[in-house]
Amino acid sequence: MALEEAEADQQHQTSLAVWDLACPVVIGRSVRMKVGVKCSAGCQLTDREIEIHDQTGAVVARAALGSEPWPGTSGLYWTELDFRVPAESGTHKWAVTSAHGNAFSNFDFITVQPPDHTLTFRVTEKATHSPLQDVEIRLDAYRASSDAQGLTTIELPKGNYALSVWKMGYEHFSTDFDVTDTRTIEVEIAVEPEPKQLYWM
Amino acid sequence: MAVSRRRFLKEGALGVGATALAGVPAQAQIRWDRMADVVVVGAGASGLPAAIMARDGGASVIVIEANHDIGGHAMLSGGRVPLGGGTSMQKKYGIVDSADQVYLDHTNHKDSEFRYCDRDLVRIWANENAATFEFLIDNGVKFNDEKPDFVNEGTVPRLCVAQVFSPDLNETINGSPGSGVVRPLEKNARAKGAEILLKHKMTRIIRENPTSGTVLGITARFEDKDVNIRGRKGVILATGGHTSNVAFRRMFDPRLTEEYQVAGEPWTKQNADGEMLAMAIGASLWGTSNQSNDAGRGVTKTRHIGVRYGYQNLKWNPKSPMFAQAGGSGLTIRSFQNLILVNQVGQRFWNEMDNSYAFLSACLGTNGNLGRNGKANGGGPIWAIFDADAVKREEWDPKPPNVDPNGWFFTADTIAELAGKIKNPYQLRPISASVLEQSVNKYNSYVDAGKDAEFGKPAPMYKIQKPPFYAAWSTPILHDTLTGLKINTKCQVIDRSDQVIPGLYACGETAGGFALHGLPRVTVFGRIAGREAAGANGS
Numbered sequence: 152m153a154l155e156e157a158e159a160d161q162q163h164q165t166s167l168a169v170w171d172l173a174c175p176v177v178i179g180r181s182v183r184m185k186v187g188v189k190c191s192a193g194c195q196l197t198d199r200e201i202e203i204h205d206q207t208g209a210v211v212a213r214a215a216l217g218s219e220p221w222p223g224t225s226g227l228y229w230t231e232l233d234f235r236v237p238a239e240s241g242t243h244k245w246a247v248t249s250a251h252g253n254a255f256s257n258f259d260f261i262t263v264q265p266p267d268h269t270l271t272f273r274v275t276e277k278a279t280h281s282p283l284q285d286v287e288i289r290l291d292a293y294r295a296s297s298d299a300q301g302l303t304t305i306e307l308p309k310g311n312y313a314l315s316v317w318k319m320g321y322e323h324f325s326t327d328f329d330v331t332d333t334r335t336i337e338v339e340i341a342v343e344p345e346p347k348q349l350y351w352m
Numbered sequence: 353m354a355v356s357r358r359r360f361l362k363e364g365a366l367g368v369g370a371t372a373l374a375g376v377p378a379q380a381q382i383r384w385d386r387m388a389d390v391v392v393v394g395a396g397a398s399g400l401p402a403a404i405m406a407r408d409g410g411a412s413v414i415v416i417e418a419n420h421d422i423g424g425h426a427m428l429s430g431g432r433v434p435l436g437g438g439t440s441m442q443k444k445y446g447i448v449d450s451a452d453q454v455y456l457d458h459t460n461h462k463d464s465e466f467r468y469c470d471r472d473l474v475r476i477w478a479n480e481n482a483a484t485f486e487f488l489i490d491n492g493v494k495f496n497d498e499k500p501d502f503v504n505e506g507t508v509p510r511l512c513v514a515q516v517f518s519p520d521l522n523e524t525i526n527g528s529p530g531s532g533v534v535r536p537l538e539k540n541a542r543a544k545g546a547e548i549l550l551k552h553k554m555t556r557i558i559r560e561n562p563t564s565g566t567v568l569g570i571t572a573r574f575e576d577k578d579v580n581i582r583g584r585k586g587v588i589l590a591t592g593g594h595t596s597n598v599a600f601r602r603m604f605d606p607r608l609t610e611e612y613q614v615a616g617e618p619w620t621k622q623n624a625d626g627e628m629l630a631m632a633i634g635a636s637l638w639g640t641s642n643q644s645n646d647a648g649r650g651v652t653k654t655r656h657i658g659v660r661y662g663y664q665n666l667k668w669n670p671k672s673p674m675f676a677q678a679g680g681s682g683l684t685i686r687s688f689q690n691l692i693l694v695n696q697v698g699q700r701f702w703n704e705m706d707n708s709y710a711f712l713s714a715c716l717g718t719n720g721n722l723g724r725n726g727k728a729n730g731g732g733p734i735w736a737i738f739d740a741d742a743v744k745r746e747e748w749d750p751k752p753p754n755v756d757p758n759g760w761f762f763t764a765d766t767i768a769e770l771a772g773k774i775k776n777p778y779q780l781r782p783i784s785a786s787v788l789e790q791s792v793n794k795y796n797s798y799v800d801a802g803k804d805a806e807f808g809k810p811a812p813m814y815k816i817q818k819p820p821f822y823a824a825w826s827t828p829i830l831h832d833t834l835t836g837l838k839i840n841t842k843c844q845v846i847d848r849s850d851q852v853i854p855g856l857y858a859c860g861e862t863a864g865g866f867a868l869h870g871l872p873r874v875t876v877f878g879r880i881a882g883r884e885a886a887g888a889n890g891s
Contacts, residue, residue, distance in 0.1 A: 166765075166766035166767070166768030166769050166785065167766060167768075168765065168766045168767070168817070168818075168819045168821075169817065170815075170817035170818045170819070171817075171818070172817075174800045175800070187765065187766070187819055189764075189765040189766050189769055191769065191772075220765075221765070221819050223740060223819065223820050224765040224819050224820050225765060225820075226765065227765035227766065227819050227820075242797065242800075242801075256766075256768075256789065257789075257793055258793065259793065259796065259797040259800065260800070261800050261801065287813050289802050289811060289813075291801075291802045292800055292801055292802055294802070313802070315802070315811045317689075317811065317813060319686055319687045319689070319690075319745065320686070323810075323811075325811065
């Protein structure tokens with residue numbers, strides 16, 4: 152490493168972003184996420200290394216940053232990497248570090264027991280019965296978003312969950328829900344009436 | 353020949369000029385540059401009806417306006433006029449109403465917006481509802497021909513909406529229906545002979561003695577000179593309220609420090625001219641609890657973020673002649689699920705989905721400020737923090753003219769970098785990168801868990817994770833002036849000894865006692881003030 156590079160590693164204010172990390176993750180499985188690094192001095196960070204550390208500080212994954220900044224950013228060099236999550240279920244607080252700038256950032260994820268069942272959701276609009284895309288389905292920490300056919304699946308253990316169905320511009324729907332078997336669930340949601348124009352001003 | 357006091361004043365008014373006479377108050381030595389029976393101060397939705405009514409009553413009228421154009425805040429308003437009591441529009445659609453019902457609907461003790469109002473004023477307002485609606489129509493205001501709607505917890509449909517005056521933004525300023533109220537009134541006022549003097553800012557109310565006697569006229573500043581304008585029958589204050597005056601508004605709510613912007617600015621400022629100058633000659637305030645009541649539209653949640661003026665029902669049009677001063681239109685929020693709100697230290701402080709006054713109180717809270725540095729009041733800036741996914745979901749284009757990057761909107765590649773970029777005149781200290789990162793990480797963990805453990809945001813849906821990241825000004829914005837000068841049912845201003853100040857009238861948001869939002873209050877009392885001033889005996 153050149154001297155200038157080593158100094159930059161120590162001195163440049165650098166920060167990180169972590170995104171596209173699926174949640175929850177089944178215990179013991181591999182998961183993929185993206186990590187970006189930004190140097191305030193505008194350094195080109197291609198091939199610079201980032202590391203993932205577990206809660207003990209042990210390195211669980213390493214990767215080199217790519218050559219192109221993430222679209223829409225001014226200089227966020229990024230990479231995608233896989234790592235294996237712990238075998239214990241629960242919430243985990245890990246960290247990602249960048250040698251450049253001695254930067255680090257925490258990130259959380261939830262691990263869960265392997266699923267017992269698969270729920271398939273088919274979401275339609277109440278009045279027209281047409282499929283609805285990008286509807287958020289949540290069962291506590293389990294979540295998915297419907298595709299163009301209004302379909303999505305969630306794998307989860309049996310149990311009682313708070314089911315929540317939400318899409319911007321539509322009425323929010325929530326209920327208690329018992330997961331006892333693998334099945335398909337039809338969900339209809341209605342367009343939320345446009346709020347009347349406020350009288351204010 | 354002995355010169356009587358009244359005779360001297362009249363001669364002075366005719367331009368005889370200033371002559372020092374022993375025993376004659378200094379105010380009587382005014383050289384009057386202009387004169388009329390009635391002087392109206394302010395050419396908005398209260399001053400213009402006052403001017404027309406005074407002319408209809410046979411008085412000569414001069415209107416002064418501090419702005420370069422007429423209209424005041426009403427120019428930018430929604431033109432929504434809920435007047436009832438049996439208007440022609442109500443009758444057309446078979447709606448039965450009465451002045452009594454209007455009164456009852458606006459004095460309901462269960463309604464905290466009306467609970468603290470002066471019921472004598474509400475009663476005269478109710479009596480004049482229907483006549484004022486017809487007055488507006490008679491003076492050129494065109495309403496949409498639609499069945500009136502319910503508002504203000506009313507039991508009877510009363511709301512009618514004015515039509516935008518024209519497609520010309522130079523006439524309407526922002527294309528708002530309020531232009532359909534004030535422009536026709538302006539044209540009718542001028543056609544009926546009222547003279548309107550623009551860019552005249554009132555600097556003094558001239559009374560016979562500093563705190564006694566009749567009000568004789570006003571002094572206005574025009575360009576670099578003072579203009580003394582005599583009002584033989586009266587002076588009507590319709591200056592539009594006090595919300596823009598930080599010192600004045602803080603008399604009622606010390607929290608409302610300078611970071612709070614005002615709806616209607618930068619077109620016009622509600623700078624308390626009328627109230628302060630009237631108080632200087634002895635006037636009283638009235639119904640002051642209305643201004644610090646936890647209800648109504650004194651303080652409002654912003655909806656168009658990333659700009660200085662993000663009032664929820666006023667989105668600045670990039671083609672408006674005022675757009676350069678407004679700075680941006682704002683990103684209109686469809687769902688607060690798409691963002692978090694953080695305070696001046698970068699921490700979340702409340703459920704973003706809440707639209708109640710509790711949310712506003714949280715915004716106005718201490719928000720991490722321990723008050724050690726002499727700036728304990730005010731809640732400080734509130735920033736919306738969101739990511740690229742939110743931009744996509746909301747279908748925003750986070751660039752000018754939609755946002756104002758000059759201190760009201762910031763973009764960065766990471767949350768830590770974003771914290772360092774937030775610089776604004778009201779952001780007194782930088783936001784700590786680690787604090788903002790913690791806030792975002794904590795919120796993201798709530799999204800993962802499906803539950804907001806801190807503030808109970810219902811089913812938090814989306815993480816803030818995908819670059820780039822954004823910070824947008826989302827501080828509450830002030831709107832209504834809900835207290836002002838004490839008036840009686842003739843709109844005469846009352847002094848601190850509970851006596852009428854002869855020759856002085858107030859209406860619109862300059863007057864206190866009735867905390868009703870918007871056009872129905874100001875048009876009715878403007879009309880009353882004009883009529884009463886025209887009918888007064890001259891001084």
